[in-house]
Amino acid sequence: MLEAMTVVAIVDSGLNLKHRDITDHLWVNAKEIPSNGVDDDGNGVIDDVHGFDTFDTAGLKSSLANSGDPQGHGTHVAGIVTTLAPKAEIMPIRMLDANGNGLLSDALFGWSYALDNGAKVINNSFGIVGSATSEFSFMEEALRIGREKHGAVFIAAAGNTSNNNDVIPCTPANVPGMISVGATSWTGDVASFSNYGRKSVDLFAPGENILSADAFSLTNRSRKSGTSQAAPMVAAFAANVLAKKPKSKPAFVERQLFKQLESSSELANKSQTGGELADKHTKKVTHAASSRQARRLERTASSSLVNFGRFIGVVDESNGMTQQDVTDQLMCSNMRFVEEVKWPFDNIAVFFLDQSSNKVLQNEKNFRRSQRVLDTPWQLEKNIKRIKKMGLFKEVEWDAYVTQLSSEDSSFLNIEAPWNTDLIDAQPSEF
Structure with a gap:
């Protein structure tokens, strides 16, 4: 069976459009003429050939090509999807600034752009912890419209504050209809930083020392840790399901996902399913991961912001x-x-x-x-x-x-030997 391409929106800090893991997987807006300074398709964004930047200048939205990924987070997240889902097309949407911070309202603008332009999977590796989801009912309403009217699957990182999301919620992970993903360590336990929740977290995926595209290089990969890295593994799985059955509803994709989980006693009562996405769906980015945990930078925003x-x-x-x-x-x-x-x-x-x-x-x-x-x-x-x-x-x-939900870089690896674990530069990246 000929597989279709699935558009995956990465609502994040931007994207290095020229990285070798990314460039052949970019979504293309066929209605836009590159670099002519004109909004050819009349959608309010000039030259948005590959995505757009929610930050505006004098009220004008701009092409993502003008900003790239100054923070580095979005490129790493996107690289996980392209590695695990060869039929995925990445639609980058920048809503986090160079410090990894953004606004829920800008996430709405990102979702709007994604839905209007045909994205069927929307990854959200950012969050705010401590405020009840009921305080952000606009997120629930937007997600409902995205699922029911556009057939989009929404995935979010569960958060990096080691807390129970049933008690201290994380938004947008706790929004009804969102697939909330916690992170496991290289031993299969709940990662020390990962949030969890018997009622609020759906499943887990690997989240320690995940190898993916480094935004500050055209060829290198780096390792990061966080629920930010776990979520795009689930996004990649959803993209693979939709590549085979492009007309599938979100509920069907979720059923297929939950059939591919591996249960363990370590994860029991830590999520709704008590399971982790099966290794066969994640091993390309977890293979030969070092047991040394990546240096973690806690960046989950508090409710006072x-x-x-x-x-x-x-x-x-x-x-x-x-x-x-x-x-x-x-x-x-x-x-x-x-x-x-x-x-x-x-x-x-x-x-x-x-x-x-x-x-x-x-x-x-x-x-x-x-x-x-x-x-x-x-x-x-x-x-x-x-x-x-x-x-x-x-x-x-x-x-x-x-804010974004992953760590600083722990190491850089040469893409020419993509799964070689020899360290080239063990220093954290400069943002």
């Missing part, structure tokens, strides 16, 4: 209103907030509150970008309460900061 510059509303559809209707009504009420339109989430609205300027911006995507001066969190909360009283939204919630 609220972004008071944005809020997200889930529209109350019972009153027959859409995101656009709500935005228009707010504008008419002299509540001038920024709007993001033309995305798959018709009942979700993201508003920007710029506390330093009341300048009005207009960009090529016809976003209305109005800002008002709001100096303190107390003043912002006052305006949120005012919006809630209007009865337009089921939920109105603050945005939050998230």
Whole structure:
């Protein structure tokens, strides 16, 4: 049977488009003409031949080619997918900055782009720990739309704080419908850093000393540890299932996944399945892994990191209103907030509150970008309460900061001898 290509969106820190493990696996936007400085397909992103950057300049979204992967995390995650899923096409979406930090709202923009452009697997190796998932109901609503209307499979890293996600949740890993992946050590136990949860984590995959593409080279590979590395192994498995049966629903992919788990007493009661993805599906990136654990950098954001510059509303559809209707009504009420339109989430609205300027911006995507001066969190909360009283939204919630979920590099290896464990440079990479 001829296998189809499966588009896998890596919502992360970007991608080294020229790395040898990546270049032959890049998703291509056939409607875009490279490097002509024009938004040929009218999607609001200029020259997005291989993906895009959610960070904007003067309101203009840009091609990922302009930024690459300054942090290095996304390239390593993507390399795991390309190694394990030869029929995967990588759609890179940058929502983490050079320090590995980003926003949940930017993840929504990334999901929107991915769904609009045909991604069927969306990997999320980032998170925030400590806030209840109910505080981010907009994530649940967006994921529901992605699964039900677009048939996309969502995978997330469970987190690196060694805690029980049943008690202290991790977002987006705990969002209903998300496949949450914890990490195992080279001995098959739950990795010392990995989060777990009998009700909240679905399964485990190897997460120590995982060998994949190094973002700061065109040919080398490096080892990293984290649930960030475990999640893309599951994304690769999903891509392989969809390559054989491209019209499969997310539930079918999940059933096939859970049939390929190896149970162990060490993992019992640590996840819903108590199992780890079978070795035959992961060994290409775990082969001959050193027993020395990669130096771990704890980078799971805490719940206190609220972004008071944005809020997200889930529209109350019972009153027959859409995101656009709500935005228009707010504008008419002299509540001038920024709007993001033309995305798959018709009942979700993201508003920007710029506390330093009341300048009005207009960009090529016809976003209305109005800002008002709001100096303190107390003043912002006052305006949120005012919006809630209007009865337009089921939920109105603050945005939050998230961060990547893996380690610093522990070693660099030469791609010419790809599975040779001889160390070439044992120093951690510079970010």
